[in-house]
Structures are given as C-alpha cells and as structure tokens.
Amino acid sequence: MEERPLSDISYYRFIDEEKLMGSRCKKCGQLYAPPRHFCFECHRSEMEWHKMKGEGELAAFTCIFIGPSFMGEQGYNRKNPYCTGVVKLEEGPRVVARIEGVDAGNPDTIKVGTPLEVEFLRRGEGEETVTSLAFRPRSG
Amino acid sequence: MPEKRELGRGVAIVGAGMSKFGMFEDKDSKDLFAEAFKEMLSSVDKGIDPERIEAMWIGNFSNDFFVHQAHWGPIISDLLGLAPRAATRTEGACAASTLAFRDGVMAIASGLYDVVLVGGVEEMSKCTTEEVTEGLALATSPYEGAAAFTFPGVFGALATAYFDKYGATREDLMNITIKSHNNAPLNPKAQFNKTIADLMQAKIKKAEERGKPVPSWGSEKEALGDPRFNPPVAWPMFLYDCCPISDGASCMLLVAEDMAGEFTDKPIYMAGMGQGSGRALHASPSLTSFEANKHAAAEAYAMSGLEPKDIQFSEVHDCFSIAELIHIEDLGFFKPGEGYKAVAEGATKLDGPMPINTSGGLKCKGHPVGATGVAQMFEVWKQLREEAGERQIPGRDLRVGGAQNLGGTGGTCTFTILERR
Ligand SMILES: [Zn+2]
Numbered sequence: 001m002e003e004r005p006l007s008d009i010s011y012y013r014f015i016d017e018e019k020l021m022g023s024r025c026k027k028c029g030q031l032y033a034p035p036r037h038f039c040f041e042c043h044r045s046e047m048e049w050h051k052m053k054g055e056g057e058l059a060a061f062t063c064i065f066i067g068p069s070f071m072g073e074q075g076y077n078r079k080n081p082y083c084t085g086v087v088k089l090e091e092g093p094r095v096v097a098r099i100e101g102v103d104a105g106n107p108d109t110i111k112v113g114t115p116l117e118v119e120f121l122r123r124g125e126g127e128e129t130v131t132s133l134a135f136r137p138r139s140g
Numbered sequence: 141m142p143e144k145r146e147l148g149r150g151v152a153i154v155g156a157g158m159s160k161f162g163m164f165e166d167k168d169s170k171d172l173f174a175e176a177f178k179e180m181l182s183s184v185d186k187g188i189d190p191e192r193i194e195a196m197w198i199g200n201f202s203n204d205f206f207v208h209q210a211h212w213g214p215i216i217s218d219l220l221g222l223a224p225r226a227a228t229r230t231e232g233a234c235a236a237s238t239l240a241f242r243d244g245v246m247a248i249a250s251g252l253y254d255v256v257l258v259g260g261v262e263e264m265s266k267c268t269t270e271e272v273t274e275g276l277a278l279a280t281s282p283y284e285g286a287a288a289f290t291f292p293g294v295f296g297a298l299a300t301a302y303f304d305k306y307g308a309t310r311e312d313l314m315n316i317t318i319k320s321h322n323n324a325p326l327n328p329k330a331q332f333n334k335t336i337a338d339l340m341q342a343k344i345k346k347a348e349e350r351g352k353p354v355p356s357w358g359s360e361k362e363a364l365g366d367p368r369f370n371p372p373v374a375w376p377m378f379l380y381d382c383c384p385i386s387d388g389a390s391c392m393l394l395v396a397e398d399m400a401g402e403f404t405d406k407p408i409y410m411a412g413m414g415q416g417s418g419r420a421l422h423a424s425p426s427l428t429s430f431e432a433n434k435h436a437a438a439e440a441y442a443m444s445g446l447e448p449k450d451i452q453f454s455e456v457h458d459c460f461s462i463a464e465l466i467h468i469e470d471l472g473f474f475k476p477g478e479g480y481k482a483v484a485e486g487a488t489k490l491d492g493p494m495p496i497n498t499s500g501g502l503k504c505k506g507h508p509v510g511a512t513g514v515a516q517m518f519e520v521w522k523q524l525r526e527e528a529g530e531r532q533i534p535g536r537d538l539r540v541g542g543a544q545n546l547g548g549t550g551g552t553c554t555f556t557i558l559e560r561r
Contacts, residue, residue: 032423034283059301061297062289062294062297063374064293064374066290067290081372084287086421093422096283096420107376111304112300112301133287
C-alpha cells in the first residue's frame with residue numbers, strides 16, 4: 001500500500017510516474033480522484049490511496065482556440081486548437097484531463113459519451129520532463 | 141430546504157449609483173468609484189450627508205495583479221473623504237461586490253451600524269487580453285488550470301454537457317446573445333450599444349466601402365454562425381458568447397429599514413439573500429447546474445418567503461451565454477432542460493413574461509468583475525423604482541426582482557431578492 005501523503009502534490013507526482021491515483025474512504029468506501037483529505041459522504045478523514053484503472057467516458061469537453069501561454073509554447077493556437085475535458089472514470093469519480101486523439105479543429109466530430117482510456121503525455125527531456133494526464137478514445 | 145431565517149432587523153436600499161462601464165484609458169479605479177458614488181448621492185431622494193455613512197464594504201477581485209495595487213478598502217474611504225471609518229475589501233471573484241452587499245446587510249441587521257455604503261470596483265482594460273485571461277483563470281480551481289482549461293473553456297465544457305443531456309444547440313445560445321444585444325442600446329451605462337443586426341450592417345458597409353466580398357448573412361444567427369464574424373474561443377463558446385473586459389464601479393447606500401423614510405419615500409427592500417459555494421468542475425454533482433446556485437436560491441427564497449414564480453424579472457450572471465441558461469433553471473424560473481425552449485419562445489425578452497438581464501447583462505453592459513454584483517442590483521433597483529427609462533419593463537406593476545451573481549466557475553454563487561412594498 002502507498003504511504004505517500006494524500007495530497008495534490010502526490011497526485012501529480014503519481015502522474016509523473018504514469019499512475020492515476022485517487023483516494024478511498026476507509027469508513028464508507030467512497031472513491032475520490034484527485035484524492036481528498038475529507039470524505040464528502042461521511043466527513044471522516046481516514047483515506048487510503050486507490051489506483052484507478054484509467055478507463056472511462058467523455059462527460060464534457062471544450063476545444064480551446066485561445067489558450068494559456070504554456071499551451072501556446074507547445075504550438076497550440078487559433079489554427080491548432082486542443083481539446084480538454086471532463087472524464088467520468090469507470091469507478092465513478094470524474095477527473096479533468098487533456099483529450100488526445102480527437103480532431104479539436106472539428107469539435108462537431110467529438111461526442112460526449114465516447115469511451116476513453118488513459119494516456120500520459122510527456123514533453124521535455126531529463127529533469128525538465130513534464131507529464132500531463134490525458135485520455136484518448138479507447139482502442140478496442 | 142433551509143428553514144426560514146429572519147434578519148435581526150430589515151435593510152433598505154435608499155440610494156444607488158454606477159459608473160459607465162467600458163474600457164477607459166484615462167480613468168482609474170478611484171475615478172470610476174467617484175463617478176458611481178456621486179450618482180448614488182444624487183439618487184437619495186431626500187438627500188444624504190455623507191458624514192452619516194458609518195462603514196463601507198468594497199468588492200474587488202483582481203486589482204492586485206491587474207493594476208498592482210491591493211488593499212482597496214482604505215483607498216476608497218480616503219477617496220470619499222470618509223476615513224477613518226471602517227472600510228473592508230471583499231473578494232469572491234466575480235461575486236466580490238455581492239459579498240460586500242451581504243456584509244453591509246448583516247452589519248445593519250446585527251445592529252452594529254445604521255447607514256453603510258457597499259459597492260465594488262474593477263479596472264481590467266489596462267492589461268493585455270492574455271494577462272486578463274491568465275488573471276481570471278486564477279478564479280478557476282487548480283485542477284482545471286493543470287488540464288489547460290481556460291475560463292471560457294470551463295463554460296464551454298458545461299455547454300457540451302447541457303447540449304448532450306437536453307438536445308440544445310449553439311443556436312439556442314445565440315438567442316441569449318441576440319436578446320442581450322437588443323436590450324443594451326437602451327442602457328446608457330452599457331459598454332456595447334449595438335444590436336447584432338446593427339453590427340452585421342456595419343460589417344457589410346465596411347466590406348462594401350473597401351471593395352471586399354460582401355457577407356450574405358440572411359439572419360442574425362447566420363452571422364453568429366460565421367467564424368469571420370464570430371470566431372471560436374473555447375468551443376462551443378464563441379466571441380459573442382463571452383462577456384468583454386471592462387472597467388467600472390457601482391455602489392449602494394443601505395440603511396436600517398425603520399430609517400428608510402428619512403432618505404426616500406421609494407425605498408427598495410432586501411427581501412432575501414443567499415450564498416453558496418461550489419466544488420471544482422470534476423467534482424460537481426452535475427455538469428448542467430451549479431450546486432452553489434441552488435443553495436443560494438434556497439436560502440434567499442426561505443428568507444423572503446417567496447417562490448420562483450414570485451420573481452418578476454432578474455439579472456443573472458451571463459459571463460458566458462451558457463451560464464444564463466443554467467442560472468434561469470437553477471433559480472427555478474424554468475425547469476431543468478426547459479430554459480432554452482423558453483428562451484427560444486421569447487420568454488426572457490424585455491417584453492416577455494420573465495425578462496432576464498434587461499440591462500444588457502454582463503455580455504453587453506460589461507463585466508468589471510468586482511463591480512458586477514452591485515451593478516446587477518442597481519438594475520433591479522432602477523426597474524423597481526420605474527426609473528429604467530427606455531428599457532423599463534413595459535406594462536407590469538413591478539414588485540419583486542432578483543439578482544444572481546457567480547464567482548469563478550461557480551465556486552461562489554449568490555442570489556438576492558429585492559422588493560418594493
Ligand atoms: Zn466516507
């Protein structure tokens with residue numbers, strides 16, 4: 001069992017290690033991703049890490065034509081938009097993540113309800129590597 | 141439902157003012173607030189000696205990073221010649237000044253003060269669009285930023301969920317934009333004063349003058365569907381789904397209800413108010429509703445003893461077109477999934493059965509974020525006093541109006557019900 005503190009910092013470090021981790025309430029079993037300190041259902045704080053399978057479906061999305069500067073630096077702009085969205089995981093919780101493998105320039109082709117699987121986006125090299133959580137349409 | 145809560149004593153609005161909203165190179169936050177304050181003073185029918193103001197609450201979201209100046213409470217009290225009275229800045233993203241209003245109401249209701257000033261100010265236009273976009277993104281949740289959501293992007297995502305669930309389309313959102321643009325030219329304080337039809341004609345004329353191909357739009361919706369007229373920002377939010385960058389200020393004079401007659405024979409009463417908080421986008425119980433809205437509305441209805449059907453008109457926080465649609469459902473004016481149909485039938489037009497955003501809304505009136513909440517109530521005050529001029533809701537005995545304000549992406553929502561007795 002993972003011993004790391006239940007925190008956003010740990011959540012993003014797990015993503016760097018290509019793991020999508022949430023938390024499970026030891027009292028009532030409710031699952032959360034990203035992890036929470038306190039259970040929304042029973043208000044206890046006895047949580048443990050829970051690895052998510054990384055499968056789900058698209059619950060909502062947007063294709064962004066005017067993005068933040070860090071996306072501009074990666075080559076995204078009005079002519080080359082990107083998709084990001086809300087993914088409902090098979091286990092129940094939703095997460096926000098980049099959506100890859102869809103045609104962001106033709107948003108009409110992207111459908112809520114599309115089955116998705118997790119993908120970890122890596123950019124940069126060595127110490128500079130940044131990993132982002134993403135999902136893409138499920139292959140099979 | 142929350143139980144009915146009554147204030148320790150009632151609160152009346154006896155004066156209100158707002159600056160013109162827009163982008164002003166040669167006016168700063170102090171100038172804008174001074175403009176609103178002067179109008180407020182002159183709106184008090186029987187006059188007010190400013191010395192009687194005992195304390196003030198000023199909403200402001202972003203001046204810290206947009207003009208690199210924080211701590212706006214004392215700056216405003218000094219500006220108005222009201223130091224050393226207590227002056228507190230409130231922050232609730234785009235709902236900052238409704239929080240100022242609420243603090244003022246609670247201070248009077250508690251018996252601490254009898255006469256207070258509440259308001260808000262924001263100065264955004266001296267930054268680049270990129271700086272404003274990144275500044276506003278500070279009011280989303282940290283998770284959304286990491287997933288490269290922008291502010292319009294969060295609302296775009298809500299729109300795709302709404303479309304999927306209820307079968308609405310972009311055309312339904314265009315009805316909201318067209319309606320707001322029809323109201324705005326009737327509001328002299330509004331940032332934009334042209335209808336979509338006016339804007340189309342202007343583009344056509346420009347193309348003719350320059351010998352360029354003349355657009356052949358057959359309707360407002362055809363123009364709004366043309367990316368040259370209305371480019372995408374965060375699909376399905378296009379330029380005309382988004383409110384502008386604005387500067388402006390607003391304020392109101394609140395007094396204990398039993399003192400209102402000293403100031404005016406036409407006071408407007410605070411009938412009910414509520415505030416809720418919301419979770420990050422991914423954790424929201426619904427992607428087609430704001431839970432904070434429902435909580436705020438339930439509190440306001442419980443306090444006032446009123447129901448959605450009693451609200452005759454309302455300002456709602458249309459930072460993006462989809463937000464207006466969600467709000468009118470969350471507040472109970474229309475059933476979930478029915479709002480877009482009512483809008484298409486004209487229910488929310490100025491002369492419809494449930495006028496929404498008679499001011500032109502944030503879309504056209506402008507959205508200087510910290511000033512918006514009290515500016516919404518300014519519109520309700522004007523309508524209830526039958527002083528709204530050309531945009532006065534026609535043929536109705538107006539008694540009860542609402543103002544719904546949203547901060548961030550739904551992290552803070554408020555609903556306030558004002559009435560004329
Ligand atoms: Zn629990």
